[in-house]
Amino acid sequence: MSVPTEDKxxxxxxxxxxxxxxxxxxxxxxxxxxxxxxxxxxINIARIENITDIAxxxxxxxxxxxxxxxxxxxxxxxxxxVSSVLQDSANKLSKIxxxxxxxxxxxxxxxxxxxxxxxxxxxxxxxxxxxxFIEAQQDTESKNRRxxxxxxxxxxxxxxxxxxxxxxxxxxxxxxxxxxxGRAHRPxxxxxxxxxxxxxxxxxxxxxxxSQLFVSRHRNLTGLAAIFTPSxxxxxx
Amino acid sequence: MNVVLIxxxxxxxxNYKMVMEWSGHIVNHVSGAMAAIKAIDxxxxxxxxxxxxxxxxxxxxxxxxxxxxxxxxxxxxxVLSFVRKEELNTQALFEHLGVVNYLYKPQTKLAQLARxxxxxxx
Numbered sequence: 001m002s003v004p005t006e007d008k009x010x011x012x013x014x015x016x017x018x019x020x021x022x023x024x025x026x027x028x029x030x031x032x033x034x035x036x037x038x039x040x041x042x043i044n045i046a047r048i049e050n051i052t053d054i055a056x057x058x059x060x061x062x063x064x065x066x067x068x069x070x071x072x073x074x075x076x077x078x079x080x081x082v083s084s085v086l087q088d089s090a091n092k093l094s095k096i097x098x099x100x101x102x103x104x105x106x107x108x109x110x111x112x113x114x115x116x117x118x119x120x121x122x123x124x125x126x127x128x129x130x131x132x133f134i135e136a137q138q139d140t141e142s143k144n145r146r147x148x149x150x151x152x153x154x155x156x157x158x159x160x161x162x163x164x165x166x167x168x169x170x171x172x173x174x175x176x177x178x179x180x181x182g183r184a185h186r187p188x189x190x191x192x193x194x195x196x197x198x199x200x201x202x203x204x205x206x207x208x209x210x211s212q213l214f215v216s217r218h219r220n221l222t223g224l225a226a227i228f229t230p231s232x233x234x235x236x237x
Numbered sequence: 238m239n240v241v242l243i244x245x246x247x248x249x250x251x252n253y254k255m256v257m258e259w260s261g262h263i264v265n266h267v268s269g270a271m272a273a274i275k276a277i278d279x280x281x282x283x284x285x286x287x288x289x290x291x292x293x294x295x296x297x298x299x300x301x302x303x304x305x306x307x308x309x310x311x312x313x314x315x316v317l318s319f320v321r322k323e324e325l326n327t328q329a330l331f332e333h334l335g336v337v338n339y340l341y342k343p344q345t346k347l348a349q350l351a352r353x354x355x356x357x358x359x
Contacts, residue, residue, distance in 0.1 A: 025319075033252075126285065186290060193288070
């Protein structure tokens with residue numbers, strides 16, 4: 001049975017702090033909408049539902065990220081179609097993207113065979129990343145707000161991720177941010193004003209399936225992605 | 238009263254703007270520090286409401302730049318932020334950077350913000 005190291009314990013506490021900080025925003029949205037309703041104003045119920053869904057996804061993501069049992073180094077993997085995961089993620093993000101006046105696009109060029117991954121982890125990671133990128137677009141003029149859920153094949157495998165106008169996002173910044181979450185309000189400055197908890201949670205979920213986030217480029221956009229390896233055996237099935 | 242609201246979150250900004258406009262104030266909302274400097278340069282407000290956690294810059298940097306302009310020295314600033322007061326040197330904020338009130342966002346109702354702005358106007 002593997003015993004968590006002190007570093008790992010600190011990391012999980014920091015992640016919990018980052019998630020707790022991040023949850024304040026959706027809860028404040030809900031509280032303010034209720035205050036407005038109490039004063040007789042018409043409120044946008046759909047907006048409350050959308051932000052609640054995102055908050056629940058974040059909490060579920062955190063709980064799920066802790067699901068590795070002692071002795072287990074990764075989750076059981078399965079065949080996953082990345083295009084289907086991205087399509088489902090896009091569907092779940094579409095309402096919140098609209099609330100934030102952010103255009104959401106899918107970019108899936110070519111056919112992708114199944115990869116070996118864990119569907120729930122990948123989808124949850126993409127949704128959390130998607131929300132982090134939508135939040136990060138808010139200092140951009142609304143007509144220019146855009147995120148792209150994309151997959152493209154390269155010699156490493158299938159790079160799957162979320163992309164936006166985060167030009168200042170670099171690998172060094174991501175590396176530094178991984179040491180700061182839970183301790184700094186904005187460990188990832190390129191992601192705008194938010195704590196970026198979704199990024200770190202996504203990374204944790206991907207770590208559980210032996211993958212990780214890295215800074216990636218897709219056309220003229222910068223984003224965060226993970227690489228999944230197509231399985232030659234699955235192609236034969 | 239003319240208010241410049243510096244708030245990066247669109248939904249929160251819309252709610253803050255709404256309650257202040259009900260109280261008869263004119264609210265100019267911007268999302269970041271540079272847009273705020275530009276907005277204040279175009280039309281000097283009576284009050285500035287500021288979130289410290291801004292994209293690209295932080296609110297303290299903005300306050301230092303804001304206070305470097307002599308013609309803006311008299312404009313009061315209300316900080317309305319997710320950062321707890323205990324995390325900062327508030328003495329410097331109040332004494333040197335012209336902050337007149339510090340509100341912790343999660344515990345500040347919309348109606349309370351409107352009352353604070355009205356009180357400063359009064």
